[in-house]
Amino acid sequence: MIIVRDMLVSDCDAIASIHVRGWQTAYQGIMEQSFLDALNVKQRGERWRQNLAAGNCPINLLAEADGKVLAFGGGGHNRTLDVVPEVTGELWALYTDPQCWGSGAGTALFKEFSHRIGHSFCIWVATENKIGRKFYEKMGARLHIASKLEEVGGTAVPHVAYTYQETK
Numbered sequence: 001m002i003i004v005r006d007m008l009v010s011d012c013d014a015i016a017s018i019h020v021r022g023w024q025t026a027y028q029g030i031m032e033q034s035f036l037d038a039l040n041v042k043q044r045g046e047r048w049r050q051n052l053a054a055g056n057c058p059i060n061l062l063a064e065a066d067g068k069v070l071a072f073g074g075g076g077h078n079r080t081l082d083v084v085p086e087v088t089g090e091l092w093a094l095y096t097d098p099q100c101w102g103s104g105a106g107t108a109l110f111k112e113f114s115h116r117i118g119h120s121f122c123i124w125v126a127t128e129n130k131i132g133r134k135f136y137e138k139m140g141a142r143l144h145i146a147s148k149l150e151e152v153g154g155t156a157v158p159h160v161a162y163t164y165q166e167t168k
Contacts, residue, residue, distance in 0.1 A: 001065060002063050002064070002065050002070065002103070002104055002105050002108045003063070003064055003065070004061055004062070004063045004108050004109055004111075004112040005061070005062060005064070006060060006061060006062075007052060007060035007061060007062050007072060007074070008052075009049055009052050009053070011062055011069060011072075012045045012046075012048040012049045012052065013041070013045045014062075014068075014069035015045070015048050015062065015069065015072045016041045016042070016044035016045035016047075016048055017041050017045075017097075018069065018070075018071065018072060018095050018096070018097045019044050019048075019072075019095055020039045020040070020041050020044055021097065021098055022095040022096065022097070022098060023036060023039060023095075024036045024037075024039060025098040026098070026129055026131055026132060027126065027129065029128075030126055030128045030129060030157065031126075031152055031153055031155060031157060032153055032154070032155050034153075035152070035153030035154065035155070036153075038153075057074045057075065057076055057092060058074075058075075058076035058077075059074045059075055059076060059113060059116050059117060060072075060074040061073055061074055061109055061112055061113060061116075062109070063096075063105040063106070063108050063109045065103075065105070069097070070096060070097055070100045070103060070105035071094070071095060071096035071097065071100065071105040071106050071108075071109045072093075072094075072095060072109070073091065073092075073093050073094030073095065073106075073109050073110070073113060074091075074092060074093060074113070075089065075090050075091040075092040075093070075113065075117065075121065076089065076090065076092065076117075077089065077090065078090040078121065078122055079092075080122065080124070080146070080148070080161070083146040083148065083161070084122045084144055084146050084161050084163065086120070086163065087119075087120040087121050087122045087163050087164075088119055088120070088121075089117040089119055089120065089121030089122070090121050090122050090123070090124075091110075091113055091117075091121055091122070091123045091164075094106060094109060094110060094113070094123075096109075101131070106135060107139065110139050114164065114166045115166070117166075118166070119166070120163060120164060120165045120166065121163070121164055122144065122161050122162065122163050122164075123136055123141060123161070123162045123163075123164065124148070124150070124159045124160070124161055124162075125159060125160060125161075125162060126150075126157050126158070126159055127147070127157075127158040127159060127160050128158070133160075133162075136162045136164075137162075139164065140164060141162035141163060141164040142162060142163055142164075143160060143161075143162055144160070144161040144162060144163050145161075146160070146161040147159060147160050147161065148161075
């Protein structure tokens, strides 16, 4: 059974591993391979510990089953109100262990985030990330007209916005 709960500092190493492997799998062919190969689980874990300690992200969640972390994500306020003004929230990140894609962990996490934020939100996805885009569309998110370039590892990566309105 998948359980979604708040992230703890003790979860940071598992989260970092999913983060790195998720990027290396989902963004292969989208981002520079040398950048993806250089991603470091230890450094990413430390970054997550610092972020959690600083309280930079109001909602930090993870999905687990039998004590194993399967997915994580979180967000808060819409950081791009200038281009997506009709929503006040934003899902900043949602990553599922590539070995657990299709397990329902990402869906459970998305639904819990939606419940906790309590209002509409946006999601930015790399334009070429077909897996991510298909997931958000399945969840009911709608493609928005907004787009942006985001620098990732020294490369400008095109992103598109999706908006989601929770139905009660």
